[in-house]
Amino acid sequence: MTPIVQVSGLSKSFTRGSETIKVLDNLNLEVPRGQFMALMGPSGSGKTTLLNLIAGLDSPSAGSIVVGDKDIAKMSEAELARWRTRHVGFVFQFYHLLPVLTAYENVELPLLLLPLSASDRKRQVLTALDLVGLSGRMNHRPGQLSGGQQQRVGIARAMVTDPTLIVADEPTGDLDSKSAEEILNLLVELKKSLEKTIIMVTHDPKAALYAERVLHLEKGRLVQEVLNAPLAPVAMAT
């Protein structure tokens, strides 16, 4: 499969006082189009930093990140913002829905940045909510939804622009096992039916079982790669 993400010689350092902390060290990685990949590793191993860099939320200290045919490491902040709108859907651990907006309005948010008519926006939002099984709750505010439902809204918001890439940072980290299972099955379904490329950061080995490919990071380096069996919605062992 053609790689949708190509990371070459990627390094990222942070400076704290006089100390420089190297979080990612000369990392190389390719993610084929349509792959569901999990990033695992201990805290501080650099997995969230890698995810942020691939999603265009941060800039690398060195190296290149090509997503599609664009080297996003060379983009300005404004260019990255525009690029993210069209090409990346982000699923957060704590959902991060805007509490003053309904589920419908939260999902509609990214579409407001695109040149779409109101009717097109509505169709997209309804399709996305239908896909995550929340058509009946579209007028509810986040506070009126359970954690699992909020995360579904988060997933609908991530995919409503039909992005090239969906990145998920511990999407089940704040959920009970039943809701986590539903969310992971939903991601698998998205990958299968819409052929979305998904990169998920997780601590949970059970969650990683849902991914086709699992990469382990330690101290900013890739230390292990595991290929799982072909994807099928599975039940999580409790």
Next chain:
Amino acid sequence: MFWEQLDGRLLPLVQTPRDTLTVSLIEFLFAFCVLGAIAILPRSVFYGGLILKNLWRNRIRTFLTGFATIVLVLVVTLVWTVLVFLANVTSEKANNLKAIVTERWQIPSQMPYSYAARLTEGAPREPGDVRIDSSRDSMTWAFFGATLDPQNRTRENSLFFFAMEPDRFLTMMDGIDEMKPDEIEAVRAGIAQMEQDVTKVIIGSEKLKAMNKRVGESIKVSGLNYQGIDLEMTICAEFPEGRYGQSALMSRERLNRSLDEYERKNRKPHPQANKNLNLVWLRVPDTATFQQVERQITTSPEFKSPAVKIETASSGVAGFLDAYKDMLWGLQWILVPFILATMSLIIAMAISIGVRERRKEIAVLKVLGFRPVQILILVLGEALFVGGICGFIGSAGTIAYFNHYLGGFKFPIAFFPIFLIPNDAYWWGPAIGVGTALAGSLTPSLSACNIRVSEVFSRIS
């Protein structure tokens, strides 16, 4: 020269708010709002909705910020009302000028009434001199202070008459346009009675209330500055509340007759008999005519003892207001800037707290692809909305309460007892609100734009 005397006397005294809030600033604010509106027009429902929802989310904070804005706009509006009014009356007009003739060396001015006939014509001596139509474009004033009870004089039972030609009241006095048509008609009817019967007087409604008198009643007053002149009068009409609410009008002829009668009775003239002309007002069409009349009067040998001076009304008022110069300066340059700075700080605090509370949400918007300028619109929009709306409520409320409910803002200064809030105040409030909101929210808005997403989420995780 007259203009040299004027220079440095008027200009430092009062500057209008237009000077303070310079035109360029207003234009900048206007352009900013228009460009902002155009920028968000395609998504105005979304931006407007989100702004309103965010404000509604913290109702108490929004209410308190708005309330503070309304109160401060009210204070600024009242201060500016006084400053604008005084600026207007002290600024020179090019046409339709009013000139005041007074005694040159003494305050209060006291001239012999024998000056009146020539002064009201502009004292023309030679062919080609300007002759003022004294039956239309001039009036004489004598101030007749009196009390209803000379043994027990109080503020309530004392009153102050303009002794003048009654028919000039409506044609030459200032502030007539502040009266309603029916009020003007009532005063006109009263003036007609005064011309028939010199014992008739018109008294301000507030003064009537204080004296517990009504139109139609007769009163007997004893002169305060004209000791020994006791007059019986009939109240034939009243001035409405406002500029002349505390004043009273009597016929000049009545004062003249009573002075003559005093002389007959006492076989000697009244001590004030030769100094009962306090002011002469002249109306001239333009500056050139004024300068000509000024030359005629100041060079005339008829007015040497006592000597007289002539100046424009605005110059005269400015001279009178010299006593209040420091207070007006303080109002303009200390009180108003302090209030504006306080408003900015209040809005800055409210917006800063809001931005701090919503760092995560702003970061999420950035993740979704919102650009810094769009974040700026959302955050600034909240401040501008509160500032603009509450500014308008503040100024419109001030107009409604003071003009329509109280009949004016009572702030006795010089001989101006009351001030009406000008209609310009309708835009002062929104302009003050938007301007201070912009100043106060710029820093927190920029900090919201510069939120680094990776930092926000790394803190969360």
